[in-house]
Amino acid sequence: MSDPSELTLKDLAAAIRRRKVSSVEATKALLARVGKWQGKLNAFARIEAEDALKAARAADRMLAAGKAKGPLHGVPLAHKDMYYVKGKLAECGSKIRKGWIAPATATAVARLEAAGAFRLGALNMVEFAFGPTGHNPHTGHVRNPFDPARITGGSSSGSGSAVAARLVPAALGSDTGGSIRMPAHFCGVTGLKPTNGRVSRANAMPLSFTLDTVGPLARTAEDCALIAAAIAGPDPLDPTTDGAPVWNAAEAKRPARGMTIGIPKSFYVDDLERDVEKAFDDAIATFRKLGARLVQVDPPDQSLVSAAALIVIAVEAATVHASWLRTRPKDYSEQVRNRLANGLAYSGVQYLEALRWRGPALAAHLAATGKCDAILTPAVRTVAPTIEETDVGGGANADTVILGITRFMRPINYLGLPALVVPGGFGQHGMPIGLQLIGRPFRDERLVALGSAFQAATDHHERTPRL
Amino acid sequence: MPDDITPERVAAVVAMARVRLTPEDAARIARAVTTPVKRLADITLEMEVEPATFVATQRKDAGL
Numbered sequence: 001m002s003d004p005s006e007l008t009l010k011d012l013a014a015a016i017r018r019r020k021v022s023s024v025e026a027t028k029a030l031l032a033r034v035g036k037w038q039g040k041l042n043a044f045a046r047i048e049a050e051d052a053l054k055a056a057r058a059a060d061r062m063l064a065a066g067k068a069k070g071p072l073h074g075v076p077l078a079h080k081d082m083y084y085v086k087g088k089l090a091e092c093g094s095k096i097r098k099g100w101i102a103p104a105t106a107t108a109v110a111r112l113e114a115a116g117a118f119r120l121g122a123l124n125m126v127e128f129a130f131g132p133t134g135h136n137p138h139t140g141h142v143r144n145p146f147d148p149a150r151i152t153g154g155s156s157s158g159s160g161s162a163v164a165a166r167l168v169p170a171a172l173g174s175d176t177g178g179s180i181r182m183p184a185h186f187c188g189v190t191g192l193k194p195t196n197g198r199v200s201r202a203n204a205m206p207l208s209f210t211l212d213t214v215g216p217l218a219r220t221a222e223d224c225a226l227i228a229a230a231i232a233g234p235d236p237l238d239p240t241t242d243g244a245p246v247w248n249a250a251e252a253k254r255p256a257r258g259m260t261i262g263i264p265k266s267f268y269v270d271d272l273e274r275d276v277e278k279a280f281d282d283a284i285a286t287f288r289k290l291g292a293r294l295v296q297v298d299p300p301d302q303s304l305v306s307a308a309a310l311i312v313i314a315v316e317a318a319t320v321h322a323s324w325l326r327t328r329p330k331d332y333s334e335q336v337r338n339r340l341a342n343g344l345a346y347s348g349v350q351y352l353e354a355l356r357w358r359g360p361a362l363a364a365h366l367a368a369t370g371k372c373d374a375i376l377t378p379a380v381r382t383v384a385p386t387i388e389e390t391d392v393g394g395g396a397n398a399d400t401v402i403l404g405i406t407r408f409m410r411p412i413n414y415l416g417l418p419a420l421v422v423p424g425g426f427g428q429h430g431m432p433i434g435l436q437l438i439g440r441p442f443r444d445e446r447l448v449a450l451g452s453a454f455q456a457a458t459d460h461h462e463r464t465p466r467l
Numbered sequence: 468m469p470d471d472i473t474p475e476r477v478a479a480v481v482a483m484a485r486v487r488l489t490p491e492d493a494a495r496i497a498r499a500v501t502t503p504v505k506r507l508a509d510i511t512l513e514m515e516v517e518p519a520t521f522v523a524t525q526r527k528d529a530g531l
Contacts, residue, residue, distance in 0.1 A: 307506035359520030
């Protein structure tokens with residue numbers, strides 16, 4: 001049996017289920033790897049070794065008795081430190097919530113537990129999930145396993161780093177303006193931002209109640225689907241999921257042949273780093289070989305969509321944090337405090353106009369993209385910059401850095417569409433490049449199908465960082 | 468609604484939220500919010516459009 005930390009989520013779950021490796025052996029192997037690399041990567045906020053081993057022993061006893069909880073039985077995972085587990089710390093990468101004990105468990109975590117998974121611990125993140133780089137002055141910056149001097153992307157920084165370094169086979173992140181997809185791009189892993197309304201946000205820390213989504217980072221699209229299958233569907237605790245379809249596993253296995261992929265004429269193809277452009281062109285060629293039909297599309301003005309997203313995020317985040325902005329402003333990092341304060345300055349009418357336009361903007365997008373199953377774009381224009389060169393705090397360059405990194409991300413949150421980022425190559429300094437597949441509402445499974453086909457034809461997702 | 472967002476206007480709006488700002492903060496915020504506000508200023512919407520129109524559009528496309 002190979003080292004359990006090298007297995008994908010799908011293979012590890014199968015190995016445990018078939019008793020080729022015990023849950024305790026897998027847990028110990030992952031904990032050993034965490035122990036070896038945590039000092040270098042700072043991916044974990046807290047490691048819960050004793051609880052994890054206790055859960056692993058219980059999982060092994062159940063299997064020995066011929067029982068299994070579900071498809072993730074006995075699999076150790078870890079999640080961004082904003083998913084509440086009743087009675088456990090959830091510090092949200094912040095000073096303000098240091099020592100805070102969650103009063104309830106997030107639906108997504110509860111569903112993963114019902115499927116048989118348990119936690120190795122909690123993963124570091126950007127303060128209150130409000131930042132795209134992975135910097136955090138309170139908990140320390142999380143490091144990129146492909147080069148610890150470079151950023152992981154954020155805000156699910158620990159999730160990206162831990163999955164890339166094989167410290168866990170999969171992790172929950174959250175995505176309000178690209179926070180799953182940017183770490184997937186920068187760290188060379190796969191990340192799925194589900195359709196808004198597909199996965200419950202109940203008892204996960206809010207940032208923007210309109211745009212927040214809950215989703216996985218893992219090694220492969222198939223692994224993301226395993227997590228999505230466990231967590232998607234209606235939840236009475238989150239009314240936005242009312243009527244949401246459960247995961248359709250058959251749809252996620254459709255062949256790429258016959259599917260239609262749109263290639264944008266502008267915006268997503270402007271000002272790309274040369275290696276990113278090459279990876280994008282290579283991906284187009286790969287999908288063509290796989291039998292997908294490629295068509296040019298011209299989505300409506302994405303910078304306008306982005307501006308609307310900025311207003312919604314800013315106002316909702318400022319609303320969520322208004323009380324602490326009054327009473328504890330100095331307990332925020334300068335960058336997060338500044339960005340939250342921006343949201344106080346929009347008028348009620350401006351905010352509601354941005355919200356009202358969301359339906360028409362989505363309708364215009366769907367009309368412009370015709371019958372495409374997905375739109376293929378680069379995820380970010382560049383490979384991971386260094387931590388030092390993006391350490392802009394609240395300074396004059398902060399908006400430029402933030403808006404540059406999130407450029408291809410924010411429109412998708414505003415439009416509420418599903419998006420999958422898959423590793424698509426490597427660029428300068430040996431750093432990963434991600435490609436983004438943007439889908440239609442509630443057709444997340446088709447993105448997984450296309451991502452899986454792409455990963456069957458390429459090996460970018462298999463490269464392990466040499467720590 | 469005027470598109471020009473001045474530091475004075477920012478200071479007044481933020482004061483209503485009972486959050487304290489320095490004059491430098493107000494000037495920075497005015498710069499940060501002006502672009503998105505100007506970008507959206509030209510959008511005109513039918514009277515009947517509301518935030519929930521988004522959900523209806525989303526679900527219609529998905530056949531839900």
